[in-house]
Amino acid sequence: MTRVRLTRKLDRGGAVRYITRVRRNLLGDRSKTAFWFSRVDVLQVWIARLREAGGIARSTLRVSRLSAARRWGADGKPKREFIRARALTVAGLVILAGLCACRQPQKIGRTVVLISMDTTRPDHMSVYGYPRPTTPSLLKLAKDGIVFDQAIAVHTNTCPSHASMLTGVYPPTHGSLCNGVRVSSSIPTMAEDLAGNGFVTAAFVSGVTLKAAHCGLDRGFSLYDDDFEGFARGARATLNRTAGWLWRRKPKEDIFLFFHLYDPHFEYNPPRKFSSFALKGQAPDPIKVDALRKRIAGGEHSSEIDRSLDEWIRRYDGEIAYADWAVGQLLHTLKELRRYQGALILMVSDHGETLAERPWVFDHGTRVSEEQIRIAMIMKLPDQASAGRRISEPVSHIDILPTVFAQLGLPENSSPVGIDLHRFLDNTPPEDRMLFTMARRVPKRMTDFDFKVPQPGQPGNPTSQIIAVRSGRYKLVDYGFMSPKNLLVLYDLKKDPHEKQEVLWDPETPVSPQTELHSAMEEWWEKSWRPETASDTAIPEETARTLRSLGYIE
8 A cells, every 4th residue: 555545544544633632632731731741752663663664754753852941831831843843743653553564463462441430320421311311321331231220339438448449358367447447468460460460560559548658559560650649630641641551562471450430439520511500500519518517407498408409410420421421531531442352341439328218418428328339330341242131130349359350361369259240241130139238337427317427446456447248138237236236227229229217127037138138147247257367446647637628538
């Protein structure tokens, strides 16, 4: 194929539109410019490879290397001479990529991607039927994959739930019972196992509770990017760093990527593009959340409160839409790198969020109610196997690790208690399961009960926890776990999905949901709890100050 014909083919395929998009972004705000500059810098790595492969003329490969002083104008925008040089670089590289592709396709390594959207309720995602179009990107992923309609979190705190994703065991085993308590170093992680099997591993996290110093989940990752100031960084910043890392990977490398987005977490403040999401008219200034909680707990009902709740929920939906946009951009990058088709992609949320269901609104971490423990989970298998399926059986965070290893055909170095999710695809799902979940016990956030919740022990200690077991239509909750008197409450989720009414039961009845589930809870704790993995439950003072400011500890 001649160079002229190739150029025309690339033009028809969108090369000109791509270059135009590059130039438009370079002329935009500085955060976008930084991304595109870094992307072009990454593409320059390919110049040497393409030069060796194709013997292309040096004039085609000319790249401007202006100094930093000459890149930016007095107005804070990049100078046009630099923009032109960069755009020409991209144009040359697009053509070179096409020439390289004409020779012979490169082998693409195995790709495993774990995407976590923090604090995301499935019932506020359009992929789960929510009327607002909050997750168009995940709708596309769902068409290529499998949606789990009844996924359950192991904990309603961020660090314990992510630790279970990456270890395949419950919090009592890996040792992190709340944010700020690190995972035991004796428990192997998925990243360690995959790195030992030749995978290049990287994690990009966006919230302070997943910083390595606070959580200890960096083991096994050759890059654990938690380099940001404050409580969190936005989706765009995390995406830019992640895309840069992906573009630097050699096609033949096996990679494991952990991509975490924090945006749906309170306080809800979506970017301008999403701030008017699904809004008609001018948004009211809502009542501050602390004041809302006091007024609702005091029994007040008013149109002002209703409007404020609606506005906060609208902002929450906007944050989900922003995170979904970032996921879509990540998936687009995988497609550009020809890694999407053969990738195993797992998208999951770490826990949900109480919105307006309880007096302590816009909160998580302190309840095991359905709005906090129900999570999203979508799995795309290589070559889109079983695409479009929906699974109604209950699954959990602990099922992620055994699924990844089963898909890759790798031995597990740990002993996960979860199951391989492939089991659900051959129409012979496993028998009914009992799934366990936990939360911190904070009595002042549960004043809506007609009983007094006992004060907790130290954070990270079992005496600080609420424990629940969920099986079929029933859920049993122990609100006073390891306190002088257990407070067992049974809910019938079929009759009472919002958990407003306790099921009356007779403790003398030998076989009842209460008796059966309580026995299962005690047996589970005895098997799961490892005091040696949680020997250091003290939270460092600096970490405690950070978590206290976020409301994670009192």
